[in-house]
Amino acid sequence: MKLDRALALLREVPDFPRPGVVFRDLTPLLADPDALRAAVDALQDTIDPATEVVAAVESRGFLIGAALGYGWHYGVVPLRKPGKLPAVAHRVEYSLEYGSAALELPAGALSPGQHVVIVDDVLATGGTARAACALVESAGAVVTGVAVLVEIAGLGGRAHLSPTPVSALRTYT
Numbered sequence: 001m002k003l004d005r006a007l008a009l010l011r012e013v014p015d016f017p018r019p020g021v022v023f024r025d026l027t028p029l030l031a032d033p034d035a036l037r038a039a040v041d042a043l044q045d046t047i048d049p050a051t052e053v054v055a056a057v058e059s060r061g062f063l064i065g066a067a068l069g070y071g072w073h074y075g076v077v078p079l080r081k082p083g084k085l086p087a088v089a090h091r092v093e094y095s096l097e098y099g100s101a102a103l104e105l106p107a108g109a110l111s112p113g114q115h116v117v118i119v120d121d122v123l124a125t126g127g128t129a130r131a132a133c134a135l136v137e138s139a140g141a142v143v144t145g146v147a148v149l150v151e152i153a154g155l156g157g158r159a160h161l162s163p164t165p166v167s168a169l170r171t172y173t
């Protein structure tokens with residue numbers, strides 16, 4: 001099956017970017033045209049049909065989010081790391097599995113009541129996805145779910161996001 005083959009391409013890199021972290025590297029999957037298509041199509045199947053916009057998390061989330069937007073006719077809004085946007089509507093700071101960071105929402109990108117799915121490659125602690133949800137909600141938009149290719153379940157991200165629905169194509173303990 002195409003999706004199984006795609007997910008078999010995920011690479012595990014121990015001790016990156018810090019000792020003790022098992023890094024889930026999607027590079028081989030993204031580099032394979034059939035695997036990329038199978039993964040994006042499978043992720044689309046998990047998305048709430050009310051969704052109008054993909055909010056894609058910088059930077060690996062941009063790759064998946066833009067493919068989903070183009071393939072399935074969603075608008076794409078980039079949630080960016082600081083210092084990149086000329087006009088910022090809102091900023092949220094957060095911590096993630098191996099550090100801390102912030103995300104910003106571009107001014108004027110979302111309207112109240114729009115239905116938005118958060119898209120990223122990996123869900124670990126959920127800090128990043130929670131910040132993304134807060135940004136979307138700061139604009140009065142509605143989060144329909146968080147969709148990722150890989151979930152590291154042992155880090156509790158899904159529980160941190162509850163009751164927001166989370167979909168993942170591959171879950172590691």
Ligand SMILES: O=P(O)(O)OC[C@H]1O[C@H](OP(=O)(O)OP(=O)(O)O)[C@H](O)[C@@H]1O
Pocket residue numbers: 057058059060061095096097098101120121122123124125126127128129157
């Ligand atoms: O669930 P969390 O613990 O918050 O971790 C998940 C986040 O970590 C990675 O991003 P990273 O900040 O490393 O940025 P990158 O995409 O620019 O590599 C990944 O792409 C997710 O956005």
Ligand SMILES: Nc1ncnc2[nH]cnc12
Pocket residue numbers: 021022023024025096097098122123124125152
């Ligand atoms: N273990 C991990 N692998 C890849 N990306 C991540 N982002 C946060 N934790 C990660």
